[in-house]
Amino acid sequence: MRGETILIVEDEVKIANIIQEYLEDSGFKTVCIENGLDVSDWVQQHPVDLILLDIMLPGKDGLQVCKEVRAFSQVPIIMLTAKVEEIDRILGLELGADDYICKPFSPRELVARVKALLRRSALRMESQKVEDWQMDEERYQVRYQGKTVSLSMVEFAILKLLSASPGRIYSRSNLIGSIYPDNRVVSDRTVDSHIKKLRHKLAEELTQKELIYSVYGVGYKFEFPA
Numbered sequence: 001m002r003g004e005t006i007l008i009v010e011d012e013v014k015i016a017n018i019i020q021e022y023l024e025d026s027g028f029k030t031v032c033i034e035n036g037l038d039v040s041d042w043v044q045q046h047p048v049d050l051i052l053l054d055i056m057l058p059g060k061d062g063l064q065v066c067k068e069v070r071a072f073s074q075v076p077i078i079m080l081t082a083k084v085e086e087i088d089r090i091l092g093l094e095l096g097a098d099d100y101i102c103k104p105f106s107p108r109e110l111v112a113r114v115k116a117l118l119r120r121s122a123l124r125m126e127s128q129k130v131e132d133w134q135m136d137e138e139r140y141q142v143r144y145q146g147k148t149v150s151l152s153m154v155e156f157a158i159l160k161l162l163s164a165s166p167g168r169i170y171s172r173s174n175l176i177g178s179i180y181p182d183n184r185v186v187s188d189r190t191v192d193s194h195i196k197k198l199r200h201k202l203a204e205e206l207t208q209k210e211l212i213y214s215v216y217g218v219g220y221k222f223e224f225p226a
């Protein structure tokens, strides 16, 4: 028995039942919610290891629900969609979904994706625990392996976002959106220049090992040193 709890948010009872059956056969515990309005409250009150989240829901759509949950939780989320044209929006990382599956899907494929994402997220949590990475919100300082570096407010915000999800790729617009919540217009080059300074400070004062990586044509990601 695996024992992880998977929350299935799906209003089509037939589909929810099939998913539930396959997941339980694979050793997972499952909970089903049919209405988008109830999800955030439930997640705040119950431990859950992964959410399968349909987009078309009564009450509140899955995209909104995903954003809401991300405001307080890093629980892995897989979106379910019947519309290919929604994939771009799902992949817009500001939403915070980890993966998506198009309907109709094979239940076996779905179970495989659930397992893969759980594995990824366990590794992510492990690396966060193992490393003694500490961010001091009041002083904009980062401590790592006995060393401390002081950052500007913006550099600190960038590093905080990137390091919260090691390995996850953020586009420049994702970074801008998270760092400047007031929707001000900031160019990609501004982000690049903050990252450049940030990398320089980290290399000078914290560790010689690379922490922030450029992903060609996409953006940036953070990885703890191996």
Ligand code: CA
Pocket (backbone or CB within 6 Å): 010, 011, 012, 054, 055, 056, 057
């Ligand atoms: Ca639906």
